Amino acid sequence: MEIPYKIFIINGSHRSENGFTEIVLKKFIKGAESAKAQCEVLYPSKKKIFPCESCGKCLFETPGACKYNDDMDSVILKMEEADLLVFASPVYxxxxxxxxxxxxxxxxxxxxAYFEFRNGRTYHLKINKKKKNAITIFTxxxxxxxxxxxxxxxFNRIIDNMGWQLAGxxxxxxxxxxxxxxxxxxSQLEAVAISGKEIVLKGEISKKLLEKANSEYIDDPKTTLHHMTQMILEMRKDNQAISTGTKKMRI
Ligand SMILES: Cc1cc2nc3c(=O)[nH]c(=O)nc-3n(C[C@H](O)[C@H](O)[C@H](O)COP(=O)(O)O)c2cc1C
Known part of the structure; x- marks a missing residue:
């Protein structure tokens, strides 16, 4: 049996699958699944994950093991098992x-726990860690x-710090x-979907495709902002429609 290409995705939006970030993410997943990848999405807002307290236990007392026994253990396992990591986040x-x-x-x-100085930078990497592809999606x-x-x-620095490589x-x-x-x-969303397929099939995304996905769709930010403000004002007038769910868009 063929081993599936595994993609582990984290969507950091506080609105989880109801947010704008999910719309872009879904396109990427659609493309990846068309190439038979196995995708799993984690929504941190739904998980029990305590913040790091910098107690140092995972470094010295019980190397690799945090003092907390929460959902993070399975997150780390899934990250390790994945062929590709996707970090999706709204800009907050x-x-x-x-x-x-x-x-x-x-x-x-x-x-x-220890430091390594390489190419003018400090790392904490474990030696011989395999380079894993990572992708970022931001709204x-x-x-x-x-x-x-x-x-x-x-994210450029985080991905480098972790010994991964940014594929797009x-x-x-x-x-x-x-x-x-x-x-x-x-057309930008379509390019995201094709990118999802391409990374699974070729292990990389072409520069041309990335350029297309990130090509400009806003002619004038000032006009767009004005339009957006009008829309928010309209929706505020119609608060009840928003809360009863008859209007789906929220900003
Ligand atoms: C707490 C908070 C902070 C935000 N900060 C920014 C910001 O600094 N710059 C920006 O362009 N948008 C900002 N936004 C807007 C979100 O980035 C934007 O609406 C995003 O697409 C939301 O994604 P989601 O629906 O998946 O949560 C912020 C939204 C929230 C709730």
């Missing part, structure tokens, strides 16, 4: 969600690309458009 205050950050910090237990409320600057830098990053600004006007970003 220019960074990732706190739920996702909590998971990242708990990965300290998987690293070596942001703001229309300008600058909104991804910090989170992109942060997907950015979707003005995320309300994913629901309000999906047709204007249809």
């Amino acid at each position: 205050f220019d960074s990732m969600s706190s739920n996702l950050k909590k998971i990242i910090e708990r990965l300290r237990s998987t690293l070596d 942001a409320g703001n229309p300008e690309r600058e909104s991804f600057f910090s989170i992109s830098r942060i 990053e997907f950015q979707f600004p003005a995320s309300h458009l994913l629901v309000a006007e999906p047709e204007i970003l249809a």
Whole structure:
């Protein structure tokens, strides 16, 4: 029997499967599954994961084992078993969600206690760790690309710190458009789906495809923002419709 290509996905949105990030993620999964990959999504907001307290137990007393016996054990196991890791997150205050950050910090237990200085940087990597591909998917409320600057830098470093390699990053600004006007970003979403298939079949995503997925769909951020504000005001007027679920979009 053929061993399936396993993808372990973490969607850090506090809104889990009801958020904008999930819309992009679903496209990626659709593409990956069309190539027979086995995908599993974890929503940190639904898990019991305590924050790292920096007690040092996992480094010295019980190497590799955290003092907490919570859902993080299975998260680490799934990450280790996966061929590909996907980190999906909304931009929250220019960074990732706190739920996702909590998971990242708990990965300290998987690293070596001691330091290694290599290529001008400090690492805590365990020697001979196999390089694993990782992909990032970000959505942001703001229309300008600058909104991804910090989170992109942060994940570039995290992925390097962990000894993984970044195989692709997907950015979707003005995320309300994913629901309000999906047709204007249809080709970008299609490129995300093809990327999902490509990484499974070829082990990488072509530069051209990544460029297409991240190509601009906002002509003028100022106009988009104005449009967005109008929409929020309209929805505020219609609060009851929002709370009864007759209106699906929330910002
Ligand atoms: C607490 C919080 C902080 C946010 N901070 C930013 C921000 O710094 N920049 C930005 O462009 N959008 C920001 N947003 C908007 C979200 O990034 C955007 O709506 C995102 O697509 C939400 O994804 P989700 O629906 O999957 O949770 C923030 C939203 C929340 C709730």
